[in-house]
Amino acid sequence: xxxxxxxxxxxxxxxxxxxxxxxxxxxxxxxxxxxxxxxxxxxxxxxxxxxxxxxxxxxxxxxxxxxxxxxxxxxxxxxxxxxxxxxxxxxxxxxxxxxxxxxxxxxxxxxxxxxxxxxx
Numbered sequence: 001x002x003x004x005x006x007x008x009x010x011x012x013x014x015x016x017x018x019x020x021x022x023x024x025x026x027x028x029x030x031x032x033x034x035x036x037x038x039x040x041x042x043x044x045x046x047x048x049x050x051x052x053x054x055x056x057x058x059x060x061x062x063x064x065x066x067x068x069x070x071x072x073x074x075x076x077x078x079x080x081x082x083x084x085x086x087x088x089x090x091x092x093x094x095x096x097x098x099x100x101x102x103x104x105x106x107x108x109x110x111x112x113x114x115x116x117x118x119x120x
Contacts, residue, residue, distance in 0.1 A: 011044065036082045036089060
């Protein structure tokens with residue numbers, strides 16, 4: 001699987017997860033986790049889809065050995081971040097360190113992606 005295909009597929013799965021989460025919050029009439037829902041949609045769908053477009057349009061970057069790793073790191077970091085933020089906003093203090101780890105992973109991975117953009 002290529003980095004762009006992984007980006008597109010993961011983006012769509014995370015978009016559906018975010019949408020279902022939004023529907024669940026609406027049904028429960030409890031929108032306390034909406035910041036996590038927004039993070040999941042923005043990082044999980046928008047950013048991943050844009051990464052996929054970049055990789056598809058830049059074959060040299062997609063062929064780099066770090067491209068697929070960068071995508072997996074982003075996916076994992078985004079899920080961890082969204083879980084942490086959800087826990088924080090639903091009153092669970094254990095979410096703070098989880099959100100912090102997820103945030104640091106995502107920032108580190110954004111740095112990796114930036115390096116890949118400048119490398120090619």
